[in-house]
Amino acid sequence: MMELFLLAGRQLRRKKLRVFLIVLGIAIGVAAVIGVTALGEGIRVQAVEQIKASHDLTTVEVSAGAEAGNVTLITESKIKAIKQEENVLFVAPYVKDSYVTQNNTYLAVKGVTPEYRGIHSNLQLEQGNWFDESTHSNYTQIVLGYDVAKRLAVTEDLGVGDEFGAKIRLYGEEGPPRDKSTVVKIVGILESAGDEHDNQVFVGITEAMEMDEKDAYDGLLVKVDDPAFVASVREKIEEIGLNAQSAQDVIDEVNRLMVAVTLVLGFFSGISLVVGALMVVNTMIISVYERTREIGLSKALGASDLDIMKMFLAECLIIGVMGGILGDLLGIGFSVMIDLVGKPFLVSTLGGELGASLQAGSITAITPSILAVGFAISLVLSIVSGLYPARRAARLSPLDALRQI
Amino acid sequence: MTVETKGLTKYYWMGKEKVVALDGVDLKIEEGEFISIVGPSGSGKSTLLNILGCLDSPTKGKVFLDGAQVDYRNKRSLVILRRKFLGFVFQTFNLIPALNAVENVEYPMYFNKPLKSKSERKEKAMKLLALVGLEKRANHLPSELSGGELQRVAIARAFANGPKLILADEPTGNLDSVTGRSILDLLTRLNNEEKMTIIMVTHDFESAKRMGTVIRILDGRIQEQER
Known part of the structure; x- marks a missing residue:
């Protein structure tokens, strides 16, 4: 050779x-x-x-699952199941609504828990405070995203401490939609977060759910202790019929x-x-x-x-x-x-x-x-x-x- | 090696014209003989040599080497015959220009690999070069050797795998008469010393006569056989 x-x-x-x-x-x-x-x-x-x-590589975003026409909602029991999974640190459910002011300005509202702020650490107050859900009052406390705050200040001359009336339209399973009114108070305004949060209005999740009368969450953030376990946690979540995404999807x-x-x-x-x-x-x-x-x-x-x-x-x-x-x-x-x-x-x-x-x-x-x-x-x-x-x-x-x- | 042919016939087609190169050649050559085949060009002597050397196949007839019939359709058996039992010497020497003298002698051993290791092969090649008197030129490339020296290397190479039959096609054809004679002397000496059969094609009848048996061939037929 x-x-x-x-x-x-x-x-x-x-x-x-x-x-x-x-x-x-x-x-x-x-x-x-x-x-x-x-x-x-x-x-x-x-x-x-x-x-x-x-991107936060340790967060899994969960949304309602839809498979072959069956919709799986994010209910309290599902959250409990997810919380019990290994490697899950905490979960942060949220709801999404839209309110309209008396001057017909639409507000994209997100009902969140303190954990939500823990995951999105870029949500920092510029003025005022976060809502205090323990004190019950006759108005709903809201915190404005950076851009919304600017818009409301210009169009409706509203700032921290101001109260105003807002409506939410509820679409029940039966009958025509009905409007529900509330009084909201701006308790805080956020710094620019540089993402979609700038256009959102934040409400405590309990109050939000009282308002919209929903019995399931619109979304859920799941915090995992290590990026290595994100995939396995995702799989578990998908097993129970929910839809899960993470930054890994973008990377893939x-x-x-x-x-x-x-x-x-x-x-x-x-x-x-x-x-x-x-x-x-x-x-x-x-x-x-x-x-x-x-x-x-x-x-x-x-x-x-x-x-x-x-x-x-x-x-x-x-x-x-x-x-x-x-x-x-x-x-x-x-x-x-x-x-x-x-x-x-x-x-x-x-x-x-x-x-x-x-x-x-x-x-x-x-x-x-x-x-x-x-x-x-x-x-x-x-x-x-x-x-x-x-x-x-x-x-x-x-x-x-x-x-x- | 004994060589025997029976009714050996070879046709060529040159366009539509049939050329008869060999026309029923019957031949019997004994072990250790030195045979010269003489005849004018076109007489079929080279064709006969090529068929005996398994480079060409006959149209009709049989060839027996050491009594065994050669199967010209079996390519593999022809390769084995050429590799182990036959040695060729050509008019134009045909050394490989990229290899020096001793490597040219080693070259056929390479195809017969299982036989020896590299160093054994080299040793044997050196011995063969010594046999033809060229051990001092072992490391020269063909371009650095004279015609007579080239043919000596070629003869040493023909002996490389210890053949039992040497086929030489006009081995002196490209050499001057003095060198040619020394090559013929070398072949005769090797024939005597190594005892293998040699068949040589030549048109030099005079020198052929001195070597041993002469077969004259004309128009594809054997005219006479002189001992």
């Missing part, structure tokens, strides 16, 4: 320039695939990191998207590999022609078809190994270049937060598996391309081959 490769190496050394050119051809193809894949992988890693930084989505994009890009950049493969086919066919006499001679001296085939394939294998190594090196070079040249361009084009986040890290990621695949591609490519010429060589009749000059 060893000698087979020594012999093949000897043959290749006699046509160094030709071999160098094929190896370079394959290597460039491999490098292109590696560069593109590394870019895809780099962006994927960045995106996932960003999601991890901005990004992963799927980026893997698909990278595969497509890698595939098309791999077209350059076809050129490399054709070079191997071409060179090996020429080599078979040039060495026809030698093949005939080898057969006369006792070589079988398989021996001849192995000799040619060994040369292809050496070309493949060299192409793989050089391709990996060039691929690393490519991705360094993408980082140096491509990153400033991407950052300036994307601008804003996304651009800034790219600035921090590298936009390409070379993993051992990318390099291994690059190497394997080169190997497989050169062997497959060598099959036809090698077979052609093996099938030569020894006499015809010897006669050829």
